[in-house]
Amino acid sequence: MSDTLHAASDVGHAQKIEDQIYRKVTLRLIPFLILCYVAAYLDRVNIGFAKLQMLSDLQFSETVYGLGAGVFFIGYFLFEVPSNLLMQRVGAKAWIARIMVTWAIISAAFFFVQTPTQFYVLRFLLGSAEAGFYPGIVLYLMQWYPARRRSHVLAIFMVGIPLAGIIGGPLSGWILEAFNGSHGHPGWRWLFLIEAAPSLVLGIAAFFYLKNRPADAPWLTREEAAIITKALDTGGSRHARISETVGQVFRDPRMLLMALIYFCVIMGQYGLTFWMPTLIKASGVSGALRIGVLSAIPFVFGAIAMVSFGRNSDRTGERRWHLIVPMLLGALGYAITAGAGANVPLALLGLSLAAAGVLTPGPLFWALPSAILAGTGAAAGIAAINAFAGLAGFxxxxxxxxxxxxxxxxxxxxxxxxxxxxxxxxxxLLIPAKLVNR
Structure with missing residues (x-):
């Protein structure tokens, strides 16, 4: 009996030490990665605010805007898998820095757009430059966190999406109004130029701040790095995992099913992020700054839902219903928005439900493929799923x-x-619970 108690005490002590180490890792990595993701997402979707002035200024139709917004994801699709495989060779810090600096330069170039063709080309190049950033971060975090900790930490990281809306909405609205006509240029041009600057600064900082793996981190002791490595070695799924070849990933039917599921998630997500300002304006709100401030409200609810569902999913080990419930709430939110008309409070209620419903599944989804992916299969599988689903962004x-x-x-x-x-x-529901639940 005493031996059993002693063993339990040792396990509890080891768990407490591991928890302390991961708090240290999280405080070191996640705030910086969130800032990077905020900058990335802001540069990707700020055309939703630029649209308020750009369409009338350049005489673009809604279809031209929609095609330009979506063609980003064609470049993303084509270069995402190669980007993730190259990151494994080059190392995360150099590759993430390269991605961010490149997209910052391209995003700033939107200042000079005059024609639909220029708009399409720059959106394609922006997607090509950013390809690999998000799946690269997912892969990077898999090299630091065991499976049992990933949903929560990915949910915290992906708070960058609603945070980009919370910060970016009012900021974009203010830039559109404050800089409109400055030096003879409309506000939407300054919007692209100004909001590209954070990505450039953070991209340069990433090269010096990030470390490729625990053993390279000077802020970890040798013992702490060894504990993380051991947690990664023993923290995998108890189910079969794909690790041998890239080809094996593409032949697995489970990967296609997961790609289709994530396609639906992304369809819902970008229906909101690219059109939020337009939907709020359609409910009767005028003024770019007021639209920007009101657009932050749904993203606040999205951030709360993301963290709450992610924490509860990791606590319970249940994965499927933590995805299904928010997706159904998101569908309800869209339906409410569709019927809101000029009722601004009702439209904001619908958009808030939609935001909670379409943003929450993003981080939680990755618990599904990570249950069966490892090694090179993880790099290729994560990028392939994200690239295919990214076509929904088009x-x-x-x-x-x-x-x-x-x-x-x-x-x-x-x-x-x-x-x-x-x-x-x-x-x-087609994915067996025993495959993905802990």
Whole structure:
């Protein structure tokens, strides 16, 4: 009996030490990575605010805007898998720094856009430059955190998405108004130039701040790095894991199912992020700054939901319903938004539910493929799933823009977004719980 108690005490002590080490790792890595993700997401979706002035200034249609917003993801799709595989060779800090500096320069170049073709080309180049950033961060965190800790830490990291909305909405609205006409240029041009600066600074900083693996980190003792390595070695799924070849990943039907599920998640997500300012304006709100401030509200609810669901999923070990429930809430939010008309409070309620519903599944989803992926398979699988699903980033804004031009309303587009989320939630039930639950 005393031996059992002693063993339990040793296990408890070891767990406490590991928890302390991971608090240290999290405080060191995650705030910086969140800032990087805020900058990345802001440069990706700030055209939603630029649209408030850009379309009338350049005489672009809603379809032109939607195609330009979406063509970003064609470049993203083409270069994402090679980017992640190269990151494994080059190392995270150098590759993430390269990605950020490149996209900052391209994002600033939107200042000079005059024609639809220039708009399309720069959006394609921006997607090509940013390809690999998000899946690269997911892979990077997999090299620091065992499976049992990933959902929570990814949820914290992905707070960068709603945080970009919370900060970026009011900031973008203010830039549009404060800089409109400055030196003879409209506010939307200054928006791209000013919001590219943080990515450039953070990209340079990433090269010096990040370390590729625990053993390289001078802020960890040898013993702490060894404990992290041991946790990674023993923290995998108890189910079969893909680790041999890249080809094996693409032949596994489970990967296709997961890619389709994530496609639905991304469809819902970009229906919101690229069109939030337009939807708020359509409810009767005027003024870029006021639209920007109100657009922050749904993202606050999104941030709260992301962290709450992520923490509870890791605590319980349950994965499927922690994805299904928010996706259904997101569908409900879109339906409410579609029927809100000029009722601003009702529209904000619908958008808040939609934001919580479409942002929450992002970090939680990766608990599914990471349950069966390891090694080179992880690098290729994560990038492949994210690249395929990223095509939804092309389909969603283009489809919504086309539907708006066709129907002169956002109602049909919102119902389509809701339907896609319901289909994605249903597909999750095809994954056996024993495969992904801890």
């Amino acid at each position: 389909v969603s804004p283009y489809l919504i823009g086309w539907l708006r031009d066709l129907t002169h309303t956002s109602v049909i587009a919102m119902y389509v977004s809701a339907g896609v989320l319901v289909v994605g939630a249903a597909m999750i």
